[in-house]
Amino acid sequence: xxxxxAERLMNLALCLLGTRRPLxxxxxxxxxxxxxxxxxxxxxxxxxxxxxxxxxxxxxVIETVESLDGEIGYLARRDSNRxxxxxxxxxxxxxLGLAAKVWQQARLAGAASxxxxxxxxxxxxxxxxxxxxHGALEPRIPVHEAAFEPxxxxxxxxxxxxxxxxxxxxxxxxxxxxxxxxxxxxxxxWYLAGFxxxxxxxxxxxxxxxxxxxxxxxxxFTAPVPDVVTVRETVAGxxxxxxxxxxxxxxxxxxxxxxxxxxxxxxxLGDGWDELDIPYGHGLDAWLxxxxxxxxxxxxxxxxxxVVDRLRAVAxx
Numbered sequence: 001x002x003x004x005x006a007e008r009l010m011n012l013a014l015c016l017l018g019t020r021r022p023l024x025x026x027x028x029x030x031x032x033x034x035x036x037x038x039x040x041x042x043x044x045x046x047x048x049x050x051x052x053x054x055x056x057x058x059x060x061v062i063e064t065v066e067s068l069d070g071e072i073g074y075l076a077r078r079d080s081n082r083x084x085x086x087x088x089x090x091x092x093x094x095x096l097g098l099a100a101k102v103w104q105q106a107r108l109a110g111a112a113s114x115x116x117x118x119x120x121x122x123x124x125x126x127x128x129x130x131x132x133x134h135g136a137l138e139p140r141i142p143v144h145e146a147a148f149e150p151x152x153x154x155x156x157x158x159x160x161x162x163x164x165x166x167x168x169x170x171x172x173x174x175x176x177x178x179x180x181x182x183x184x185x186x187x188x189x190w191y192l193a194g195f196x197x198x199x200x201x202x203x204x205x206x207x208x209x210x211x212x213x214x215x216x217x218x219x220x221f222t223a224p225v226p227d228v229v230t231v232r233e234t235v236a237g238x239x240x241x242x243x244x245x246x247x248x249x250x251x252x253x254x255x256x257x258x259x260x261x262x263x264x265x266x267x268x269l270g271d272g273w274d275e276l277d278i279p280y281g282h283g284l285d286a287w288l289x290x291x292x293x294x295x296x297x298x299x300x301x302x303x304x305x306x307v308v309d310r311l312r313a314v315a316x317x
Contacts (some may be wrong), residue, residue: 008034013060016243017081022065022073041228083104145207148183150214151192155180158225160197160217163210169313173211184231193231195223204235211266244277248298251276255294 011032015023017056029035029044038044039272054076056062060130061080067071147163154161161180166173189206251259253272259265265277277297285306288295297304 004034005301008032008047009051009054012048013055015075016060016062016074017078019075022063022067022075024071024073030073061063123238128214145190145210147192147207147214148190148260150216151180152183153216154186154216155182155261157194157220159266160219160221162217164212165205165226166209166211166216173209174203176203177217179223179224179225182229182231183207184235186231186235189230191235193229195221197222202234204231211231243281243284245280246277247284247300247303249278249288250274250296250298251291256291259288259291259295271307284313 010083011034012028013033015028023031025045025048029038035044035047036173038047052247054064060083061077062074063080065075067073083133094220136251151161153159159180160177162175162177164173165176177197179197180192181194184191184193187249189208191204192207193202194205195201246264249259250269251274253268253274259276262278263276264279268276269277279299280303288297288303288307289310297307
């Protein structure tokens with residue numbers, strides 16, 4: 001049914017754009033097959049009025065003209081429905097090219113390429129190549145995760161989703177029920193921010209840790225969507241990048257260089273150990289676990305307990 005309506009709207013738009021004089025309802029009915037199949041005049045009139053309103057909502061300017069004998073006609077003048085010239089500078093064109101590259105491994109790659117070709121046909125300068133790098137380093141945003149496209153569509157349509165998610169310290173994935181808000185690429189990885197129904201709070205999920213298929217759920221959102229979802233800042237906070245406290249750890253000499261780079265103070269203890277003060281934010285416990293026996297948390301107590309719990313979970317398998 002959706003395809004039939006789209007075809008009918010396209011045919012009506014072509015008739016109105018292709019005529020040099022206003023066309024009456026009678027003439028339009030005899031020109032479009034779908035209107036000929038209407039069972040009655042009333043059915044045709046209702047269908048035509050809906051189609052005309054739909055085309056106007058899509059941006060087509062349709063004029064209503066009354067002839068000398070009082071008959072009403074319709075037409076869409078080309079000069080009233082012509083887009084203004086599109087002017088893009090090199091930076092804007094590069095941004096569009098980068099956006100198109102997001103889809104280079106997705107099903108919409110052809111559509112993105114076609115959209116750029118239409119922009120060029122509409123006036124994009126010939127000396128500007130959206131796909132060409134404009135610097136010594138060419139930015140790339142890869143999309144390898146199968147979960148990207150269904151999650152992007154779910155964010156757009158405001159549809160809750162269900163997927164199996166394996167945390168960094170977990171052996172087996174668990175099912176998560178999420179109301180998706182937005183996707184963000186951060187340090188080469190894609191993340192989803194949304195409302196986790198099982199935990200009743202905002203959560204961030206790394207797409208590479210989603211296993212299996214993303215399933216949609218028809219029910220609406222239960223939690224309000226923030227006006228501005230700054231996923232980059234949220235992800236940074238969950239990864240320990242945003243810290244409001246300080247932690248004190250022991251670190252084996254010659255190990256943990258990323259921790260040393262973060263440290264605000266380093267003291268040599270001897271016996272092959274150093275003592276570091278590092279910023280403490282959400283997610284630091286998961287990061288410290290990655291260094292295994294080279295790290296010992298001294299304070300605060302809650303951070304030490306979280307690290308011990310994670311190590312025990314890994315040991316249990």
